[in-house]
Amino acid sequence: MSHNDLTSAEPAGRPKPRVAVLFGGRSSEHAVSCVTAAGVLGAINKDKYDVIPIGIAKSGQWVLAGGDTAQWSLAGKALPEVAPSEQTVTLAEIGGEHQLIVAAPNEVPQELGTVDVVFPLLHGPFGEDGTIQGLLELSDTRYVGAGVLASAVGMDKHFMKVVFESAGLHVGPYVAVTDRQWQKDPEAVRKQVDRLGFPVFVKPARAGSSMGISKVDSLEGLDAAIEEARRHDLKLVIEAGIVGREIECAVLEGRGTDAPRTSLPGEISVAGGGHEFYDFNAKYVEDDAASLSCPAAIPDEAIARVRELAAAAFDAVGAEGLSRVDFFYTPDGDLIINEINTMPGFTPKSMYPQMWAKSGLGYADLIDELIHLALNRKTGLR
Numbered sequence: 001m002s003h004n005d006l007t008s009a010e011p012a013g014r015p016k017p018r019v020a021v022l023f024g025g026r027s028s029e030h031a032v033s034c035v036t037a038a039g040v041l042g043a044i045n046k047d048k049y050d051v052i053p054i055g056i057a058k059s060g061q062w063v064l065a066g067g068d069t070a071q072w073s074l075a076g077k078a079l080p081e082v083a084p085s086e087q088t089v090t091l092a093e094i095g096g097e098h099q100l101i102v103a104a105p106n107e108v109p110q111e112l113g114t115v116d117v118v119f120p121l122l123h124g125p126f127g128e129d130g131t132i133q134g135l136l137e138l139s140d141t142r143y144v145g146a147g148v149l150a151s152a153v154g155m156d157k158h159f160m161k162v163v164f165e166s167a168g169l170h171v172g173p174y175v176a177v178t179d180r181q182w183q184k185d186p187e188a189v190r191k192q193v194d195r196l197g198f199p200v201f202v203k204p205a206r207a208g209s210s211m212g213i214s215k216v217d218s219l220e221g222l223d224a225a226i227e228e229a230r231r232h233d234l235k236l237v238i239e240a241g242i243v244g245r246e247i248e249c250a251v252l253e254g255r256g257t258d259a260p261r262t263s264l265p266g267e268i269s270v271a272g273g274g275h276e277f278y279d280f281n282a283k284y285v286e287d288d289a290a291s292l293s294c295p296a297a298i299p300d301e302a303i304a305r306v307r308e309l310a311a312a313a314f315d316a317v318g319a320e321g322l323s324r325v326d327f328f329y330t331p332d333g334d335l336i337i338n339e340i341n342t343m344p345g346f347t348p349k350s351m352y353p354q355m356w357a358k359s360g361l362g363y364a365d366l367i368d369e370l371i372h373l374a375l376n377r378k379t380g381l382r
Helices: 030-043 131-138 148-155 157-166 179-184 186-196 219-230 280-285 300-316 351-358 363-375
Strands: 018-024 050-056 062-064 088-094 097-103 110-114 117-120 174-177 200-204 214-216 236-240 245-252 266-270 290-293 322-329 335-341
Touching: 018 030, 030 050, 030 363, 062 088, 117 131, 117 363, 131 148, 148 157, 157 236, 157 300, 157 335, 174 186, 179 186, 179 219, 186 219, 186 236, 200 219, 214 219, 219 236, 245 300, 245 351, 245 363, 266 351, 290 351, 300 322, 300 335, 322 351, 351 363
Parallel strands: 018 050, 018 117
Antiparallel strands: 050 062, 088 097, 097 110, 174 236, 200 214, 200 236, 245 266, 245 322, 266 290, 322 335
């Protein structure tokens, strides 16, 4: 696979394509997005791309962000955050080109130049859920990753499961709980969950990075777990606990009409720190809390099946660019799909790039390939 060839979709007359790296955002995963941006900004080939870091403050304001990766890392300080600014960045079409504009009160707006592709490193609502993708589609701007529908389906754990079931993928027992159901008849919800059996995992339906997730071992702890999840999302998914090993697989869109590419599957081991599951601290904060074995120590036929099912899940939601697909591998050899993440954690220590590195595609080359795919994919209906 060649990762160095420029394509006909890239603009002529300018030495290198301009990539706007977009991060931060309005969701509870703001800090995770900043950490992801630190990884990408540190690895992207600046000899090949003109890189413009753009942060989105928690208020939703777009601002010019510093390119110093230490500013956005978790290295021994408070969680990173994009600060508001007097200057606001907007994306507009001027003269048939997509331009970044910087505006401030009582000042003449300034043009920063054209944008060839946006790399939206946004996690959670208002970024990973189809909203930013819709904005970029409306502005006819190419971007990395899944489109509007795939992003929305991949963000909503309820509808994700509905789509997987319709595609013939094995989904574990679950209950979806809306705000209206919990407000109107909480006892009916408790009875539904009780029929699942304990333990269960209570999750916000549209949050990621293990935000607001609780493991509940009995009915007595259910209400508190539901209220904790509702702080992140008023719609919930409550899943039956599954005895099995957690196996992940990274998927990368194929070029042209090629099928999706899959990495060697990996297995996460959570050890130390008292983590009952792969939570936020284990993922991003504590260096020794989790480890990845890749390829996972499962039979060759199971590895082949994981890769086949991961590609099927990618196609089922209509994903593009990249996704990470997570499974449970049960003691009897069954594979139960847990979820798809259309913008997975993308720091150098995150599982998605680690699995590709173990499969022969390094971090910088992976970034390059994703930009290549975006530059060669049109916007609009496709």
